[in-house]
Amino acid sequence: MRAPSCSPTEQADYIPNLSLAAEEAEVVVAMGFLMVDAMSKVAPHYPYKHFIFIDGNIPCPNVASFDFKAEEGAYLAGIVAAMTTKSSILGVVEGMDIPPVKAYEMGFRAGVMTVNSLPMKKVDVLTVVVGDFNNPSKGKSLTQTLLGRGADIIFQLAGNTGLGVLEAVKEAKGEIYAIGVDINQDHLIAGRVLTSVLKRIDIAVYNVIKDVYQGSFKGGHYWIGLAEGASDLTPYGLHPR
Structure with a gap:
């Protein structure tokens, strides 16, 4: 074959x-x-x-x-991220504003909301849209913007642009982490990926x-x-x- x-x-x-x-x-x-x-x-x-x-x-x-049903795996990732964050601010970097990407984001936010229902827990989610699935440099720049706003975990939903997201996380100082998407990206920046949402x-x-x-x-x-x-x-x- x-x-x-x-x-x-x-x-x-x-x-x-x-x-x-x-x-x-x-x-x-x-x-x-x-x-x-x-x-x-x-x-x-x-x-x-x-x-x-x-x-x-x-x-x-x-x-x-x-x-x-991308929202299902993303929901679990939202719970993991919300329970792990120390800054109580999470970031999402989207390649484009299209339905399959938004499904991931909505599931992720739902997972965060579940954790926010617990006493003494309030986690915010910041989202940026690159507008391109093949622009790692812009993905890196927007990720650095999110990190500057206090996010300490970034969920990348950006295709090849996501490589720039991972690079920004790798270069960041302190306990900054990423969540991968679609495939297992845990090894790409070993020690900096909490989990990957598999499709x-x-x-x-x-x-x-x-x-x-x-x-x-x-x-x-x-x-x-x-x-x-x-x-x-x-x-x-x-x-x-």
Whole structure:
């Protein structure tokens, strides 16, 4: 089995790249809220190919679309952060103001609110939006702004921009920590990551590919989260530096 991949850098590349993938592969996997329109245009032209789409709903019978209950894992991260902070100020750095990102933020805030319901506990959450998933330098700058406002734990929701967030946390003095997202980022700045909120894309993709090869593929829109094992936290604790 071959599994070639491509990473388009411009939205203008989405349709050509998806079309090329559909020409060459039996199953095409695409992800990202910004690709919804492109996938909606390409998939109907290849009715005998199977598509898996992450972070959006493509109403086409040959597409299995998945949205993740990101708020569930983020809720747990909010509890962890609110129970750990010493400054009682948390920061959130978002790549863009779009639904999948806001779901993480809302879940995180809900977790903080749960802790705030305890006696003598009041934790604030500050949010900044970079406006770009591929601008680490701006992510770093905005993170430094949050740190300057007293935040001591930063939840990064910014894609590649998040690397700048982690760099700012790494360079900060004192007990400053980050929370990673989507994949296990604990090792990227060892000793400075409390936990990472996992989005188990692998589970969704594996199950659909298995269905394709067993002849039981079924298109549709699926919401998955903690109950399906599709969201989780990495073990809470600081990895040694």
